[in-house]
Amino acid sequence: MRLRRPVPLLCAVVLAAAAGVPVLAGPPRGAELNDATVAIGYEEKNRCPELVRAATQDPEAALVVLIVGSSGVPSQPSIKTSSGSVALDQAALGCVARLRFLPAVRAGEGAAVDAWEEIAWKWGRAHFASSPPAGAAPTAAMAPTAGMAGAVGVAPAAGVAPAAGPAAAAQAEVRVCADETGKLTRDPLITHSSGDAGLDAAALGVARSGAPYYRPAGAAAVSGCVDLAVRFEPR
Numbered sequence: 001m002r003l004r005r006p007v008p009l010l011c012a013v014v015l016a017a018a019a020g021v022p023v024l025a026g027p028p029r030g031a032e033l034n035d036a037t038v039a040i041g042y043e044e045k046n047r048c049p050e051l052v053r054a055a056t057q058d059p060e061a062a063l064v065v066l067i068v069g070s071s072g073v074p075s076q077p078s079i080k081t082s083s084g085s086v087a088l089d090q091a092a093l094g095c096v097a098r099l100r101f102l103p104a105v106r107a108g109e110g111a112a113v114d115a116w117e118e119i120a121w122k123w124g125r126a127h128f129a130s131s132p133p134a135g136a137a138p139t140a141a142m143a144p145t146a147g148m149a150g151a152v153g154v155a156p157a158a159g160v161a162p163a164a165g166p167a168a169a170a171q172a173e174v175r176v177c178a179d180e181t182g183k184l185t186r187d188p189l190i191t192h193s194s195g196d197a198g199l200d201a202a203a204l205g206v207a208r209s210g211a212p213y214y215r216p217a218g219a220a221a222v223s224g225c226v227d228l229a230v231r232f233e234p235r
Contacts, residue, residue: 033116033117034118035117035118035119036101036118036119041100042098042100050127051092051123051124051127052121052122052123054121056118056119058120058122059081060084060122060190061081062091062121062122063079063119064078064093064119065077065117065118066078066096066117066119067114067116067117068103069103070112070114072100074099077093079093085190085193087196088123088197091121091123101117123197127198128198169231170194172192172199172229173192173228173229174203174204174207174230175188175190175191175228176225176226177224177226178226187204188208191227199232202232206228206230207230210228
C-alpha cells in the first residue's frame with residue numbers, strides 16, 4: 001500500500017537535515033507505538049554507556065522511532081522528538097543501531113512481526129565522567145530576566161560535571177517555573193542550547209539549585225515562569 005507523506009512531515013525533514021540529524025518518513029499517521037524492549041545480551045549500559053533510557057514523555061530526551069523486525073534487528077531509526085541537542089540526538093540514533101530488541105508478536109498466533117516502536121534516551125553518567133582540562137573549567141553566572149528574582153552565581157548541582165569549556169564564553173537559556181514560595185513547579189527546560197550538551201546539562205543543574213529561592217520581583221507572591229541566561233566563561 002502506498003502512503004502519501006503529509007506536508008508537515010516534509011517540513012520536519014528539511015529542518016532536521018539542516019541540523020544534521022536524519023529524519024525518515026516514520027510510522028503512518030495514527031499508528032500505535034509501543035515502547036521498544038532491548039533484548040537480553042544487548043543491554044544499553046554495555047552497548048551505549050554514555051546514554052540512559054528515559055521516559056518517552058521526557059521533553060529533554062531524544063525520542064527515537066524505529067522498526068523492530070521479526071528478528072529483533074532495528075531499521076529506519078529517526079528522531080520523533082528532538083532533545084534540543086544535535087549531539088544527543090545523533091548519539092541516540094547511533095545507540096539504536098547497536099542494539100537488538102524483542103520483536104512484537106501477532107496476537108493469537110505467537111508469530112513475531114515487524115512493528116514500529118519508540119525509545120527515549122538521555123545522557124548518562126559516562127558522558128559527564130571526564131573532567132575538563134586544567135585551565136578550561138567554566139564558571140557559571142545566572143542572569144534572570146525581569147519579573148522574578150533568581151539565585152545569581154549558584155554552582156551546578158552535585159553530580160553535574162560540565163564538559164570542557166569552549167575557547168570563548170558560551171550561554172544557555174533555561175526556562176524555570178516556580179510557585180509563590182519559590183519552589184519549582186516542573187523541571188527546568190533548555191530553551192536555547194549553548195551548543196554543548198555538557199554545558200546545557202550544567203545550566204539545568206544551576207537552574208535546579210536555585211530552588212526554592214526564586215521570588216517575584218514585586219511585593220505580591222505569585223507563581224510563574226522566567227527565562228534564565230546561564231553564561232559559561234573559561235578561566
